[in-house]
Amino acid sequence: MALDRTSGFDMLVQISEQEINSQLAAAFLSGTVFPPSLSLPVTMGGATGTADINFQTPTLDLDRPRPQVGLTLPFAGSQLALTAPVPLTVAPLGGTIVIVDAVQIVSEAGGQAAVIDFTSGAPTVTVDFDAASETRLAPLLAAVGMSIAQAENTVAGLVLAQLQSTVQRVLLTPFIPVVDDTSPTTIFDLAVTTVNDLSAADRDCLAFGVRMSSDAGGNINNVTTNMIPAGSPSLVMMSNTWLLAKVMRPQVATSLGRPLTDFDTPLRLNRSIPAPGGTGTLTSLVAFIEGNRIRVDGRATASGTGWSAVSTFTFFVSLSIDATGSIAITTTTPTVATDVDLEWWVWLAGLALGGLFGGIVGAIVAAVVLAITESVVEGVANSLISSGISGSIGTFASIPLGPIGSRLAMTSLVLDDLELRGTISRAPAVPVRNSGSRTPVAGISFDLDAGSTSATPQPGTDLVWDPASGLTTRGAARLSVTGRTYGALDPLAISALPLTSTSIPLSMIPSFADLGPFTVGSRVVFGMRTGDGRLVRCRAWRNTFDQRLTLEWVTYDNPVAQLDLTQRWCVAERGPVEEYISADCSRCTTSEVAWRGVIEAWPRLAPFPIDYQWCVCGQVLEEDSGEVQGPDGPISYKLVDRKLCLRGQLGQTIDCEVCVSAIDARGHELYTCLTVLQPGEQTTCRPCVPRHTFELEFAEIATELQGYRPVFTPTGKDPAPIG
Template identity: 60%
Template sequence: MALDRTAGFDMLVQISENELNNQLATAFLAGGIFPPSISVPVNAGGVSGSADLNFDTPVADLDRPRPRMGLTVPFSNSQLQITAPLALTVAPIGGAITVVDSIAMVTEGSNQFATMDFNAGAPTVNVAFDPASVSLLEPLLDVAGLSLTQAQNMMAGVVLDQLQSSIGRIDLTPAIPVVDDTDATTVFDIDVTTVNDTTALDRDCLAFGVRMSSDGGGNINNVTSSLIPAGSQSLVTMSNFWLLARVMRPRIASSMGRPVTDFDTPLRLNRSIPAPGGQGTLRSLEARVVANRISVTGRATDSGSGWSAESNFSFFIDIGLDAGAITVTATTPVVDTDVDLAWWVWLASLGLGGLFGGIVGVIIAAVVLAIVEAVAEGIADGLISDGISGAIGGLPAIPLGPIGGGLTLSSIVLDDLELRSSIVRSVSVPVKHQGGNVGLGGFSVDLDSGALSAGVLPGTDLAWNPASGLNAVGGSGLTVTGTSFGALTPVQISRLPLATSQMSLGLIPLTWPRWFLFMPHHEVVFGMRTSEGRLAKLRAWRQIDQQGALHLDWITFDTPTPSLHIAARWSVTERGEVTDYIAKDCSRCRSSPVRWCGVFEAWPRLTAFPVDYEWCLCGQTLEQGDGKVKSAAGIIPYRLEGRRLKVATEMGQSFKCELCVSAIDARGLELYTCIQLNQPGIERRCRPCKPTRKDVSVNLLPVAAELAYWRPLLPREPLVEVDPIG
């Protein structure tokens, strides 16, 4: 039996730090896990204002005391705007926020999941500005009477407040069903920890210890090193004892029609039993994991009138992979006696039918299902669509991973049962548009919409000129990469500079078509950031047999994009004489002339600071400071300070206008938005009429004489008839 490498757990799962970061990056680009930007108020240490932070890809690190994980979130092209004690705007600023908190398994109902719960303790938050920002900040902070340390601590306090009040927690796994039952292949409980393996670079990992029953053991603190082999991103290791004693043993007993007590743990027959098939006696049977395979040995006897036979047999069961599918094969049994046909038939039935087909098939099916149900998202979206039969068949990606993904088995080692794997992520960045075009003459393409045009139009991202090459226009940018088109991922694109505006004709290969079998095909692959801020990958070549016509293919990913909106807040600063009245529909109303004050703020998202704003009210461009605009109802005074606008009306003055704002960021990206303003000079408020009962009238009618005698206790007076009104 192999040494216990699962720390006493029935199953141990390890996921590399590198894989964790790959999944974090993908989820971030898809708009999940962590917001791409935040705009938050700042009110700490006597300083008030706001912070606008644009985040870059977060990075997890496990070089921390267990079970703590660090999450570093870089920010760039951001802004700190202080309004008190001194009006001050600092942009662009950049740096990094580092959050360190413990990872724990949390149980909710019948599910468990791993999480960083920012309200379960006090996460450590640090903010560090980059050198360029420090040079920009220090002289300005001196004017405001603040030190750099105060500014960084102030930002850390803002981030901590957001983590605890807005984000709450970051779940590292989907909900994993847990159940307390007798099935050895369902999950009972999971522990989690981090492993800071210093034996080599990039050896850190997350470790999950899985128990399949309430009497399962395991100590997660005994997991001190990464077992993930070089070249793999994850590892699933299953205890030999659990595999043989908990999974195989009851299934073998059931297949032979025997109580499980006939077999000692992990898997050994402890008494003689009738052999399967009804002929002879099975004296011994034992299964062990030896040299990465399951070894099955046994002894059977049979006798008749004047004869007897004893036979020792052994064979191996191998679990392997063939074209990505799990296969189960059994070697030909080695038998130390000659046997007749009838005897061989039942032995073959025992060895290959009972043990291999009826037991090992169930074993592997149970193991696969245990992985699926124990480690991640469960069987979802028809994951195992063809069922499990025979040699298991093709095994689709098993859900696994800190954010949700899948693994494809790359090798199987029975020592404990080790499933080496590579990750196939189920979290992906959605595609906004995918297309292609072939053109001999010039053309332009809007990668966000896929629209093609003969010339450069608003929204155009890339223009083809047969004389000069490709040009990124409209604020877009490109970078050529040596990665193939199919292999280039959104995460890789996000790490490119994407700052080049031109690709010369010489960089676009003149080549034969891809389908031409006997001549080479070449293409240039590059990433782009579109004018709307999305990421795209493209490939291009000029085709020889089409007079050098440009072939262009692209995939645009629907990553978060810059946006702009106006936040509006109205308040009554003065109220005139109040008039109460009843409306025609019975509502109780009151009206009064009012004086309005409107406060508006432009909130850009994912823009590079500093940002220049231009406001337009009632069709008139506003100047910074105090001013007035003409409206249909008269003169409206205003005060404009950067992205904040304040307007006021006279008593009883109505105000109906369009308010627009344009924002141009540090990269030259322009955003534009408008809202309609409609504030009446007379404010009316009504409460609906809700009658609680109907009014009634009473009419007195005489009672017939014969009926009066039926009620001798009632006085002989006319009865009352009630008619409802209305």
């Protein structure tokens, strides 16, 4: 067992390069992370104009000296439009732009995120036109006395300037809340690096070190190996020392009603204490990792007139992932060995040692399970995981790692530095327009944009079913049959299909029957692009018994340009704190606070550069910094392009509307607002949560004692007195 696999961190998270690129592709499709195009003012050898660059799906490669990464941006269908000395357009242009920069952690408003920050340091930008573009550019470059290499360097410099002034950064994680408190299950700090695997497998990954307190260790430079199991895109690993000493030890002490000083680290009882659940004495209790389980050993004693007994016990706690992705905690039946020393006149049956030690062991099992449930599962889930906790056992859903805050669906769990392996399920990046299923009795036409059908083809029809020939597209609609499963055919997968076919012959539409407990046959899965350009996921089959067609489909809406606003707030200053117990037994604290917030604008699917205009509390911001008058007093602000920083005063409630107008490179305006409400007094309450009840049953007498018999045979009645 390797106790240092987390490199000293409380937790270590690794995400594979392949998974990061899958997330980037999904995010780019929906317009997040990176703009779809850039417009660059160009001056080359006396010629002036504009270069319009249209990007394709970006990819991230980690084959660099760490912590550097390479972001490759393919471009196609682009153009160079000159206005002087003569109007001239060179198109289409294609090639690649490669940006090499370091991945780093940035802190803002009580949160941290892993980013590629183009404004920090000196990113390297390389432009490479493809062969066809070089041929198209050659006459123009010859006229202005430039080589293709000089032109590429010029464009690289223009791209770098736009990256630093408009795009600014690429988020590899959303902002994750961090806090410096005494809880061992809230995140204090994050660190990030890359792992460049030089083996033939090329298993590169991003690695995140997580510290839960200011006194935690960890050196991210010591993370040099990809430990993600083959076939899994991710891994979450918890330190044994942190798990036992910082998380379970305080909870076990509380559950047993003992001070923390009664237990040495990582988790060992250092003195004899009254045994819980019995009348004896607990002399030993230790927990440690053995194999892939938590092992708990203990020793208890009890004595009375004429007898004494010592009982040793061992049980294991296993953690597993159930079908819903929840962590399930199971314990083995405790192994109890009892050694009895008694005088000849004591009847063993009257001692009830099974019940005595059974109660002690049962209380220990309950304490350990409760510690894991409340601390490991609920505590970590509440701090690291963005979704809520359902029931006593939480679900590891939505671990916020990846460009679109993907959910980490755990599929297996191994204890050896508490290693959790899992797959990542991404939330849909493209909205669903409509979906449906039809089983016609005759020929039918489908308008998949509208989600409607008709007996004969109509304007807008995308797909026609003819029982004699099969399925045929209409108009500009096209399709491609795929070997993917229906559930795996998401918009990203559909967009990667050729989508050039116009029909599926009857012979390719198989027979299928759902017989309840089992199915017979198969179904054909295909993707489509409708006449209006929307992507569709389809599945079709013929009924085995009557040969009637069934078509299922999901039509995805085209992502449209929109302006998103996000806000993050933290307490910049806090007044005196008052503690009290509320009427419902909750423990509460209240204090005046001063808020500091960051509001960030991100235009989706809009060509850069973007011109922003901000308005706060009905007042247009003309300067880069200053004050605006709010309902509860002046609010300080600082404006940096697409980021607005606000700061209130102690006890001030910030209650107003923030609006942004964004005009893109083609003159289109996007406009949106959000309401900000941050009360000047912060009250936090921790509700009284009833402890979970654990019911354990044990035999009265351990197996080793079942052969004992009373020394004397009891009589049916007391002897009659003499005299």
